[in-house]
Amino acid sequence: MTPTRIAVAGAGYIGQAHMHAAQHSATVTLTAVVDPSPVAKEVAAKAGVPCYASLAELFANDRPDGVVLATPNALHVAHALECMQAGVPCLLEKPIAPTVAEAQTLVDQVEATGAKVLIGHHRAHSPIMAKAKAVVQSGELGQLVAVMGSATFYKPDQYYADGPWRCEVGGGPILLNMIHEVHNLRMLCGDIVAVQAFASNAIRGFAVEDTVSINLRFANGVLGTFLLSDTAACARSWEQTSQENKAYTSYDDEDCYVITGTNGSLSVPTMRLKTYPRPEDRSWWKPFDVSTVEMVRTDPIAQQMEHFGAVVRGEATPLVTARDGLANLRVTEAIVEAAKTGSTIALV
Template identity: 50%
Template sequence: MAQPAAAGLGIAVAGAGVIGRRHIELIQAGPRTRLCAVVDPQPASRDFAAGLGVPHFESLEQLFAGPGEARPDGVVLATPNHLHVAGALACARQGVPALIEKPVADSLEAGLRLAEALAKQATPMLVGHHRRHSGTLQAARRAIRAGLLGRVVTVAGSAQFYKPASYFAQGAWRAQAGGGPILINLIHEMDNLRYLCGELESVHAFASNAVRQFAVEDTAVMTLKFASGVLGTFTLSDTVASPRSWEQTSGENTAYARYASQDCYFIAGTRGSLAVPTLQAWTHGPDSRGEPGWMTPFTEQTLALEAVDPLQAQLDHFCDLIDGKAEPIITVADALQSLLAVEAVRRSIATGETVALRDLAANPRQP
């Protein structure tokens, strides 16, 4: 049962790490929410919760078995990746909506199991791909859907940046298999491209560790085929001095230096093109002969942008889900497609073959 509107929606946060504490800050500052509990097995989290003046529980099971006043209206799952599925299932059994941090699962098999289980019940679940709440992505998506570019034909994307030596010194696992930019960074990009261009059909990828010579890749290049027929390329590297990544161009995370003149996506269609996140658009109408062509001057414009904090917008959306006022902007089944895309990239690199996402979903255990 939801709390009275004046009291705000009671949100529990499971996981008191960096991202969990960011969620807590937003919940405490929000006019629609109140922090009702912290769930974390680490001893230090007990003192953290006490300092916030809220109950502490070591597990979701303890939370749900606790006193009625501690029962949440919703739960933010900011736990380690391998606990996302178990946490989401625990919330679903209690009929409590959850915001599941990305990635939705730590493996394709686990994600498929979760999607299958949740398909049988009605509790709303939101996956924390917070960039979908970005005013920039929303504006680009609206323009594409409104036909500003005509039929989209190609997309070129980039996530290129330089991770310093200290990044790897702080976590030796980052230099080992599973610690490279494919598993750490690429899922955000695949979700962005899917949100703008539709579902992916297949990928073909190559990777290299030639620069750092770690046991994991430092660079990958991939070709993408979307179900709509759009063809794309994407370049990923954590060892190049480049400003062309979402974090360095969008300005949405102030921890990064911003290069506002640069873009990380370029989407081209039959009537025009769009650069993201600058939202520069080039369109042309018919020439003197009544048809557009490569000699036709473009009309240049910058799309209007309503700047928002994506994490705050995500929390507002989560509140709407709890109140029954909205459907999830990204469900578990939807987020699973981004996880499939990343796994398809990994499989293509391993096999040297083009990998279809449909085949991968049907055979998730295939090496």
């Protein structure tokens, strides 16, 4: 087949990850970089593709089949609308928009026009998550009861020195990191309908939070707890357990999610499964059957690129829709509000 032609807008860290995925794909090919910065020209030259200063210039000179939008958050909606107006499918990096109001505007346009827009929550393409979701949906755990999650890691001081904006409101782990977790939790347990949260900045003393304790209520009655911290020297985070991003050291003895039901539990991403052999004879006095769910580990960003190519070609519908992106952002904003006010924030 003729490879699907993909341009990447935004030549930063995540943009370069998308470029790498396109360059090493059997079904898509990288055709251009869009970014006005001098550094982008060097990145494009190294990749052997032209560099354009804007989407308008790209569309006028070398119209691709699809565009990956890895541009700054504030430009997400404008750039997505520009792609839609040009009739070019896009993969829009998360978050879908800076605010829920802006995200709603984009969702309305996507749904009104039927535009092909895939939101870049790449963990949705993780084989680990696919397998965990399959176990939950199989009923092997029984009726879902609760989920316990964590994203605890230590960001070095240089991280804040390099980006002083991260010390201010909006630069903390709720808005930067929690949105990944929200989508994973929604995949596993369904829609979130209410949140509570306590936040602390006791360690670094910045204007923004460094640690957050979160309670979640799901539409199906499942309850969840989540501990988030970027100042906790702990490996219970997706990056340090999934083995998907080789930049992080991984620990086989740690998990970041435990999903519990009336007949058993699944720990993710080790995929350790504990279930009662006889559901009619369940008791904390009785032993579990203990096993590990077989699975494969592959790069979810590469998987996402293959899926995007299929969306562009009309072979698939977006696994993560614009409405999903809106729902994830809505929960994240609710956590911010809950931590600020001390109130339970309802989402329905």
